[in-house]
Amino acid sequence: MCFTMTAMLIPIDPVTAAEPTSLGTVAKVGLALDGVPIFADAPSVLEIGHMPALNTCGGHVDPGGWYHWHATATDINSVFASEGVDASCANVVQDATAQFAYAFDGFAIYGSLEADGSIPIGLDACGGHIGPVPGQTGGVYHYHANDSFPNLPKCLVGVVALNNLTTTAEQGIGSPRAQGGLNGPCPDFAAIAEKLGVEPTAP
Ligand SMILES: [Zn+2]
Ligand SMILES: [Zn+2]
Numbered sequence: 001m002c003f004t005m006t007a008m009l010i011p012i013d014p015v016t017a018a019e020p021t022s023l024g025t026v027a028k029v030g031l032a033l034d035g036v037p038i039f040a041d042a043p044s045v046l047e048i049g050h051m052p053a054l055n056t057c058g059g060h061v062d063p064g065g066w067y068h069w070h071a072t073a074t075d076i077n078s079v080f081a082s083e084g085v086d087a088s089c090a091n092v093v094q095d096a097t098a099q100f101a102y103a104f105d106g107f108a109i110y111g112s113l114e115a116d117g118s119i120p121i122g123l124d125a126c127g128g129h130i131g132p133v134p135g136q137t138g139g140v141y142h143y144h145a146n147d148s149f150p151n152l153p154k155c156l157v158g159v160v161a162l163n164n165l166t167t168t169a170e171q172g173i174g175s176p177r178a179q180g181g182l183n184g185p186c187p188d189f190a191a192i193a194e195k196l197g198v199e200p201t202a203p
Helices: 043-048 077-083 189-196
Strands: 006-008 016-022 028-032 037-039 059-061 067-069 099-103 108-110 128-131 140-144 155-158 165-167
Parallel strands (some): 108 140
Antiparallel strands (some): 006 165, 016 155, 099 108, 128 140
8 A cells, every 4th residue: 555645736936827717616726834735615515505524624634535624724713703603723823814825826825814914905806916925025916815614715816737736545636546547656665765865664
């Protein structure tokens, strides 16, 4: 049996597309700063209106066995508050001004407030705008979470890499088997570990 390996490709110099791309069923949204991928609404939400079994931080485990987010976890308590839901995310630090992720088009995703605590203005249909962000001079395009679930961008304004999420997992997003193909051979962990000068054992 292989260990599961997953690779994600995100542009470091984002390029705006001619038209925004709307996020369909379980579309790939981005990569959270904690290394966890973010997907849009699950099929159960779109097709039968049922919520998948998410934890109160907006995440759960993929059929392929790995964890992913369906919401901006660092600002999800404001969603519960605005929708009158008696729940809270206890395991992720809540900060509505913090950057949560990079979208797969390379633009950053922040919480529902600007870094100075003000409410974002002039958001486009995707939930983004051009404005100041910490650590950058001048205005740059970025997305904001909103206060309704899922508090993610509704579309992506930039271009994304081909095959931007691939995994050796047997099921779930990015799996070759899920896309009708077959899994490749297991990676040669012994050779990789020797090249890296580390022990080829699981932590
Ligand atoms: Zn999911
Ligand atoms: Zn902003």
